[in-house]
Amino acid sequence: MTTVRIVHLYPRELGINGDRGNVLALHQRLEWRGVAAEVLEVGPGEALPNDADIVVIGSGPQSALDAVNVDARRHAQALRDHLGAGGALLAVGAGMHVLAREHSDRDGAMREGVDVLPVTVAAASRRRVGEVLGLPDTAVGGEVATRFAGFVNHGVTLDVLDDATPLTQLDRGFGNDREAREGAPAAEGVRVGLAVGTHLHGPVLPMNPSLADELLSAALLRHGSSLPPADERIRHADDMARRSRAAIAARLGRSGVSV
Amino acid sequence: MRNRLAVVVGRAVRVLARMRGGGSAIPGGIALRISPGFLEHAIGELPHGVIFVTGSNGKSTTTNMLVSVLRSHGLSVFSNPSGGNLPQGIASALLAVVPLDGRVRDDIAVIEVDEAYGVGLSQRIPPTDVLLLNLQVDQLNRFHEPDRVRQMLARIADAASRRVIVNAADPNTAALGRAGRPERELVTFDVAAEVLAESAHGVAAAPSASVAHADEGRALPDPSVLVVRSEGARVELEVNGVRASAALPARGLHYAVDAAAAVAAARSVLGERFDLSTAIGALGSLGAVYGRGEVISARGQQVEIVMMKNPPSLQLNLDALDRTPSRLLLAVDEGTPDPSWIYDTDLSRIDHVDIVSGTKAWQWATRLAYAGIPVGRVIEDFPHAVDAFLALPAPDGDEPKTALVNYELMMQLRLAMGYLDLEGGA
Numbered sequence: 001m002t003t004v005r006i007v008h009l010y011p012r013e014l015g016i017n018g019d020r021g022n023v024l025a026l027h028q029r030l031e032w033r034g035v036a037a038e039v040l041e042v043g044p045g046e047a048l049p050n051d052a053d054i055v056v057i058g059s060g061p062q063s064a065l066d067a068v069n070v071d072a073r074r075h076a077q078a079l080r081d082h083l084g085a086g087g088a089l090l091a092v093g094a095g096m097h098v099l100a101r102e103h104s105d106r107d108g109a110m111r112e113g114v115d116v117l118p119v120t121v122a123a124a125s126r127r128r129v130g131e132v133l134g135l136p137d138t139a140v141g142g143e144v145a146t147r148f149a150g151f152v153n154h155g156v157t158l159d160v161l162d163d164a165t166p167l168t169q170l171d172r173g174f175g176n177d178r179e180a181r182e183g184a185p186a187a188e189g190v191r192v193g194l195a196v197g198t199h200l201h202g203p204v205l206p207m208n209p210s211l212a213d214e215l216l217s218a219a220l221l222r223h224g225s226s227l228p229p230a231d232e233r234i235r236h237a238d239d240m241a242r243r244s245r246a247a248i249a250a251r252l253g254r255s256g257v258s259v
Numbered sequence: 260m261r262n263r264l265a266v267v268v269g270r271a272v273r274v275l276a277r278m279r280g281g282g283s284a285i286p287g288g289i290a291l292r293i294s295p296g297f298l299e300h301a302i303g304e305l306p307h308g309v310i311f312v313t314g315s316n317g318k319s320t321t322t323n324m325l326v327s328v329l330r331s332h333g334l335s336v337f338s339n340p341s342g343g344n345l346p347q348g349i350a351s352a353l354l355a356v357v358p359l360d361g362r363v364r365d366d367i368a369v370i371e372v373d374e375a376y377g378v379g380l381s382q383r384i385p386p387t388d389v390l391l392l393n394l395q396v397d398q399l400n401r402f403h404e405p406d407r408v409r410q411m412l413a414r415i416a417d418a419a420s421r422r423v424i425v426n427a428a429d430p431n432t433a434a435l436g437r438a439g440r441p442e443r444e445l446v447t448f449d450v451a452a453e454v455l456a457e458s459a460h461g462v463a464a465a466p467s468a469s470v471a472h473a474d475e476g477r478a479l480p481d482p483s484v485l486v487v488r489s490e491g492a493r494v495e496l497e498v499n500g501v502r503a504s505a506a507l508p509a510r511g512l513h514y515a516v517d518a519a520a521a522v523a524a525a526r527s528v529l530g531e532r533f534d535l536s537t538a539i540g541a542l543g544s545l546g547a548v549y550g551r552g553e554v555i556s557a558r559g560q561q562v563e564i565v566m567m568k569n570p571p572s573l574q575l576n577l578d579a580l581d582r583t584p585s586r587l588l589l590a591v592d593e594g595t596p597d598p599s600w601i602y603d604t605d606l607s608r609i610d611h612v613d614i615v616s617g618t619k620a621w622q623w624a625t626r627l628a629y630a631g632i633p634v635g636r637v638i639e640d641f642p643h644a645v646d647a648f649l650a651l652p653a654p655d656g657d658e659p660k661t662a663l664v665n666y667e668l669m670m671q672l673r674l675a676m677g678y679l680d681l682e683g684g685a
């Protein structure tokens with residue numbers, strides 16, 4: 001029988017803003033579908049297991065980022081191997097900064113990151129706080145137009161490098177390097193294959209379950225199986241999430257857009 | 260002269276504001292504009308000094324307790340009303356009591372101080388004593404991270420000319436006490452290890468990387484006041500080897516810690532005059548503070564208000580529930596811009612929610628879906644939700660209905676139930 005292995009990296013240090021909700025969403029959505037799942041928490045000094053299917057790393061304050069930055073470099077090769085073998089990764093906020101190629105320290109000086117996500121993260125001149133709404137970058141111009149929504153709270157600008165793409169094209173709220181305006185969307189987050197980085201809280205997976213199911217499908221594919229259909233409990237949770245996104249859209253002056 | 264003018268104009272504005280049913284900080288703001296030195300002129304030279312009370316949670320409750328304990332010992336005390344903890348709010352409160360010369364005649368001032376505004380305030384009115392309650396994860400949309408608040412608390416504490424009183428059970432405030440200047444008196448209050456071990460989530464201190472170095476700096480003195488038992492709305496305190504039990508305004512270890520904080524501060528101010536049984540009596544005489552475990556009644560209904568100001572207050576208030584609520588309203592609005600942290604809260608104390616409301620209702624409903632906790636109805640509009648909630652049959656026996664709300668909706672709920680006084684409205 002298949003067991004999906006979810007690794008929660010630094011849950012104590014990087015877990016200040018509901019990050020457990022992302023792990024909960026992955027775990028619960030498998031359980032509701034009758035798929036066995038295991039969550040393993042990995043703290044500083046501990047080893048990353050080599051059979052993880054999905055690695056989740058969450059958000060936290062600058063002090064926590066400073067505290068785990070050196071420890072995290074131990075995992076650089078293991079994380080690259082994980083992604084190379086079809087594993088999935090979700091990195092939110094400071095978790096994304098830690099895994100960046102470079103990010104700024106408390107004083108704004110750039111320093112080396114784990115370099116698993118092709119982004120650089122620099123200190124911004126002001127804090128970016130508020131709700132956001134946007135289309136998944138993969139959906140722009142396409143038929144599927146279910147929007148992502150969430151809340152960002154950070155003080156950085158993000159450069160997406162190489163051939164990586166943003167996760168989302170925001171139509172409202174603060175993106176990687178600027179605020180979205182009417183007719184001028186702003187890119188948010190980063191995606192390279194099954195590695196996803198974002199500043200979206202919500203937390204992002206319960207709020208945007210299509211992303212959760214994408215990561216779960218990838219995990220099950222590694223075991224040669226596919227994601228069973230949603231049951232009533234999942235449909236209910238997703239309906240609540242859709243209404244959450246609709247409420248955010250309305251607050252951002254985008255009532256009625258497809259969420 | 261400017262202070263006299265500030266008093267006269269501020270008073271006039273206050274009368275007008277009250278006639279229009281408003282409260283508030285506006286008169287104080289005007290007085291401060293007329294005389295920027297209004298606050299220090301008013302309370303800068305009181306015989307027993309100025310105590311600042313600050314921290315993430317429990318400021319209003321502790322201030323209320325400390326004032327009561329000091330008054331029971333015969334001191335006359337100036338204090339800002341609960342919630343009025345910004346400079347304008349404090350100035351408004353002063354306008355209500357000062358004579359024309361603008362100088363308070365009381366023995367001592369006990370001021371509840373907002374963490375962020377307290378930094379500037381502590382420069383304008385240097386406190387003699389600073390009481391640091393705790394540092395918890397709070398208002399991340401405003402403060403961004405606990406470390407910034409830690410720095411704010413450090414600066415406020417640094418302004419104390421005489422004494423710093425810290426919570427030794429919170430590693431954050433304990434470290435701030437250790438790091439303080441050695442010439443200043445350091446007083447602590449603490450929670451016995453057994454009591455901490457029994458509570459589901461301890462004192463819910465903010466996690467911090469820098470607390471790893473918490474044992475650096477000066478040693479903490481033995482606690483002046485120790486919580487040796489916390490059960491429901493009662494606390495047993497140990498002071499100088501003597502134990503006494505007091506009634507609290509609401510249930511929970513956090514209120515027990517607030518009581519220890521207030522007694523420790525009062526004891527250090529009063530010195531020889533301090534009397535434990537007088538203090539215990541003063542604590543027991545307090546009613547619930549605004550929305551913190553307060554039971555209000557209207558339209559033939561009893562509703563207990565449980566506030567979720569931030570993650571630790573929600574968790575500690577849930578931990579302190581003495582029963583699984585059988586009629587529960589849960590409501591959050593834009594006063595809580597990012598409710599992501601509800602996923603960090605252990606919700607095992609509730610088994611269903613009758614009505615979820617507020618602009619963040621669907622986010623709560625999503626969270627509850629993942630916790631497997633059934634929801635009766637979602638009614639975004641809060642006044643309609645309150646009507647529907649009051650229309651539900653009352654619980655059996657003497658159990659009140661329970662409303663779990665954020666600060667802003669707590670205020671609205673009180674108004675909807677006919678409680679017209681406003682917190683902070685001097």
Ligand SMILES: [Zn+2]
Pocket residue numbers: 093094097154155156199
């Ligand atoms: Zn960030």
